[in-house]
Amino acid sequence: MSETHATIAPGAPVFPPGRYGRRREPGRRRPLLLVLVGALLLALLGLLSVKLYGQYGDPDYRAEVITYTGITDSRVVVEFRVTVPEGGSATCLLRARSHDGAEVGHVETTVTAPPGERHVRTRQEVPTTARPFIGEVLRCRAAG
Template sequence: MNETHATVAPGAPVFPPGRYGRRREPGRRRPLTAALLAAVLLAGLVLAAWQLYAKYGDPAYDPQLITYTDITDSQVQVTFRVTVPAGGSATCQLRARDRAGAEVGRDEVTVTARPGDTHVTTRHRVATTARPFIGEVLRCRPAA
């Protein structure tokens, strides 16, 4: 079909016939494809949230850094409090970093609450390979 001034909407460009190939009809929408993509995206987000919660989000094992002291060229003392279920145990990861933010020491310590107690305060020495600037409690999780 050739385009003429009668078949072209006003304001639309007029192309010479046979020059630019066949004109396509407007594409039909594919709601199934969009729904499948949305479902895959949602499943990926749920999986990522689940993994992040498992890694960082257990509120029953909540660590709080109290202080870090006794900084030398080869150690830092980290004092922290962790909330655990009564009579339970937690494994906590401690880290020491230098002024530039590089990790210079890491240690894992297991703390156990006394029966009837839910807060455990612990002081632990983290050995380092260089002079640390800060001591941190990365996370605590149920002891295995």
């Protein structure tokens, strides 16, 4: 016969003492601790994001194609403008594509801004293996 206590609600299961271990008491919730842990996690993620953006993002190096001209069967001339840090240099990758979208030529060039300037406007010839349809600047990054 199992032992029953007056504090057990009728219909609640009664387990033999010691057989299933001690029952847990309902724990106190700690919302302040959860909020602090969440805030700390968000702060760490924010710091990591800023570090990675500074390391891999290039907000100081932007390029815009002004025009592409001089299209022949073996070249295209791309005129473009690059924004660099004041007095800095950038290495830019230019490419030429044919009408069907295939790359038919590319060249890497380094541009340097005059002292005190942030913008460089330049022209670069891109040699091609077939007639190009368009000339474009793929990316610019810090020179070196």
